[in-house]
Amino acid sequence: MNNVYDETKFLMKKYNITANKSLGQNFLVDDESIEKIVEASDLTTDDLVIEIGPGLGTLTQKLLEKAKKVIAIELDKKMIKVLQDRFLLYTNLEIINEDVLKVDLKEVIEKNGFKTAKVVANLPYYITTPIIMQLLEKKLPIETITVMIQKEVAERLTAIPGDKNSGAITYSVYYYSNPKVILNVENYKFIPAPEVDSQVIKLVLRDEPVVKPINEELFFRLIKISFMQRRKTLINSLLNGGIIKSKQQAIDIFNELEIELNTRGEKLTIEQFCEISNLLAKCI
Numbered sequence: 001m002n003n004v005y006d007e008t009k010f011l012m013k014k015y016n017i018t019a020n021k022s023l024g025q026n027f028l029v030d031d032e033s034i035e036k037i038v039e040a041s042d043l044t045t046d047d048l049v050i051e052i053g054p055g056l057g058t059l060t061q062k063l064l065e066k067a068k069k070v071i072a073i074e075l076d077k078k079m080i081k082v083l084q085d086r087f088l089l090y091t092n093l094e095i096i097n098e099d100v101l102k103v104d105l106k107e108v109i110e111k112n113g114f115k116t117a118k119v120v121a122n123l124p125y126y127i128t129t130p131i132i133m134q135l136l137e138k139k140l141p142i143e144t145i146t147v148m149i150q151k152e153v154a155e156r157l158t159a160i161p162g163d164k165n166s167g168a169i170t171y172s173v174y175y176y177s178n179p180k181v182i183l184n185v186e187n188y189k190f191i192p193a194p195e196v197d198s199q200v201i202k203l204v205l206r207d208e209p210v211v212k213p214i215n216e217e218l219f220f221r222l223i224k225i226s227f228m229q230r231r232k233t234l235i236n237s238l239l240n241g242g243i244i245k246s247k248q249q250a251i252d253i254f255n256e257l258e259i260e261l262n263t264r265g266e267k268l269t270i271e272q273f274c275e276i277s278n279l280l281a282k283c284i
Contacts, residue, residue: 003031004028004029004030004031005029005191008029008056008058009191011082012027012191017056017082019191019192023076023124026191026194027055029190033183033185034062035062036200037120037146037148037200038059038062038066038120040146040202041063041120041202042144044067045066045067045068046068047118048068048070048114049069049071049119049120050071050119051072051073051120052100052119052120052121052131053073053100053121053122054072055076056079057082059120060072060083061086067118068092070092070093071093071094072095073098073100074095074097094112096108101130101131105117105140106138106141109141117143118143118144118145118146119142119144119147121145121148122147125153128147128149128153132147132157132173133169136172136173136176144203144204145203145205146200146201146202147201150198151196151199154181154199156170157169158179158181161174161268162266162269162270164266168223172220173203175270177206178206180201182199184199184200185197185200186198211274213277214278215278218243221241222238222243222273226238226264226273227266231264233262233264234263234264234265235250235251235261237265243280257276
């Protein structure tokens, strides 16, 4: 085939495939974008790659040429047949027909004799956040996550904590990783074209979290509550969320940390959230 577009159309016709809307399938058919995703993944011949949602295998082909082994996790059984036929002669590919949220990735990595892995994925919009958060929160032996997702979500994930685009998930992503934008991918570069544009981002996982809360669960609960009612002051959000005993307790903590009493959660840095949670943890 001359290009990814022709190849995709050929495979869809050969296997009588239409994109499954319920699974959020949109096939990337832009050669340049695919090359840039692979380049951003920074693969070597010693790497294990976990590809989530390989679809017709367009990106898989490039990953197999770069990495020592690729484990492709695909939920759609129709795609499994395509992948098995297409890569029949490849010895460095393992295909898993399962929901990635149900796969023990740590076990998969260890079973294959690797200490770490790199994740590459074109994620369905509807399940982007659960997958990314599971990859981060389970503290898996993963070095990097290079992923294409809805642009609006990507902008929130890669925002600087405390700026106007940030949300609770911004702080979680920044806590575990160093996020950066790789490239924008316009909607017309897919079959079928989604309603919105996409963006490729890369999360480089940190050896240690960027801050050290005494109580990690309390730290994330504090952030989540702070963003549930963005228009409220942080003190009122904490009162409504039951995370502080009294308004006076919050005032004392804010004064000690030199935080203005009318501050909203979206204005705080991740360091300030950590300081507040640490003082609260000492009161429990």
